[in-house]
Amino acid sequence: AQLDDEVKTHYYHPDQREQSKRQLQLKNDLYYASDYQEFELFYQPIVDVREERLYGFESLLRWKHPSYGYVSPTEFIPIAEQSGRIVQIGYWVMEKACQQLKLWEDSGLEAVVSVNISYRQIIEEDFVERVKTIINHCGCHRHHLVFELTENILMKDIALSNRVLNELKAIGIRISVDDFGIGYSSLSYIKKFPIDILKIDRAFVRNLDEETNDLAIIRAIVEMSRSLNLRVVIEGVETEAQLKLLKQLRCQLIQGYLFSKPLPPKEVVKQIAGIQQH
Ligand code: C2E
Numbered sequence: 001a002q003l004d005d006e007v008k009t010h011y012y013h014p015d016q017r018e019q020s021k022r023q024l025q026l027k028n029d030l031y032y033a034s035d036y037q038e039f040e041l042f043y044q045p046i047v048d049v050r051e052e053r054l055y056g057f058e059s060l061l062r063w064k065h066p067s068y069g070y071v072s073p074t075e076f077i078p079i080a081e082q083s084g085r086i087v088q089i090g091y092w093v094m095e096k097a098c099q100q101l102k103l104w105e106d107s108g109l110e111a112v113v114s115v116n117i118s119y120r121q122i123i124e125e126d127f128v129e130r131v132k133t134i135i136n137h138c139g140c141h142r143h144h145l146v147f148e149l150t151e152n153i154l155m156k157d158i159a160l161s162n163r164v165l166n167e168l169k170a171i172g173i174r175i176s177v178d179d180f181g182i183g184y185s186s187l188s189y190i191k192k193f194p195i196d197i198l199k200i201d202r203a204f205v206r207n208l209d210e211e212t213n214d215l216a217i218i219r220a221i222v223e224m225s226r227s228l229n230l231r232v233v234i235e236g237v238e239t240e241a242q243l244k245l246l247k248q249l250r251c252q253l254i255q256g257y258l259f260s261k262p263l264p265p266k267e268v269v270k271q272i273a274g275i276q277q278h
């Protein structure tokens with residue numbers, strides 16, 4: 001089976017044959033995995049740097065393969081999307097995230113939890129119904145849940161995305177546009193969707209210290225978001241220098257290694273204490 005170009009270039013390996021053997025193996029193992037023992041859901045804090053408090057967590061999937069060890073989601077998610085397995089995995093992720101959210105709610109922690117969603121998931125006819133069932137089953141608050149979808153997903157079938165997003169909004173789930181700025185970036189379309197949050201891709205933050213262009217782009221997005229009443233999350237913030245520049249642009253929600261890497265729930269909570277004093 002053919003993988004898309006992005007995956008091929010990203011995971012190009014000197015030994016192409018070994019690489020495709022690995023991909024086939026991963027595809028099989030993902031497909032036939034009957035339970036989720038090898039999976040774990042990690043969480044990375046999103047910090048409100050203006051109010052100096054926690055805003056929420058992004059949930060990020062981890063797979064510990066019995067023979068390959070930890071496999072990156074950038075490698076196995078595209079494989080799972082291609083085989084369709086992402087649909088089942090996605091429901092598992094959602095269930096786990098909602099259970100964790102409920103635990104945090106009960107412990108008095110005020111935070112949203114965001115879940116990454118693939119295109120294959122939203123085209124399932126009973127997607128929204130199953131989401132409702134999971135939320136009811138876990139007993140978490142709907143308005144503490146954020147779904148992250150890339151702009152590429154939204155643009156694939158505009159009518160379908162719009163319908164699904166409106167149904168999710170009607171339940172109370174917030175919508176975040178992931179990797180914003182590297183796809184179509186058509187703001188006229190973004191305006192048509194019921195969106196709450198834009199997540200600016202790490203690509204714009206990476207060289208923030210040297211490049212003024214990226215700074216101008218972020219400034220423009222932040223200003224536009226204000227007039228459209230959207231929240232902006234900047235991801236991939238690693239240094240104090242980047243944070244300082246972003247604060248000058250009045251960026252409020254920040255995610256990145258500077259605050260914490262994605263971690264298991266108990267460990268990430270320990271990190272938050274540090275965040276409040278940052
Ligand atoms: P994403 O949604 O754009 O997630 C952000 C990625 O950036 C994560 O990589 C995170 O660990 C990484 N990151 C966060 N802060 C920093 C930083 O300061 N520096 C650097 N260098 N990286 C940072 P991760 O966990 O490897 O996930 C990669 C991608 O895999 C995600 O990109 C998302 O597209 C996908 N993914 C992960 N979990 C799930 C899931 O449960 N479902 C679906 N459909 N996709 C998922």
Ligand code: CA
Nearest residue numbers: 058116148178
């Ligand atoms: Ca994401």
Ligand code: CA
Nearest residue numbers: 178179199235
């Ligand atoms: Ca992202």
Ligand code: CA
Nearest residue numbers: 150178179201
């Ligand atoms: Ca991404």
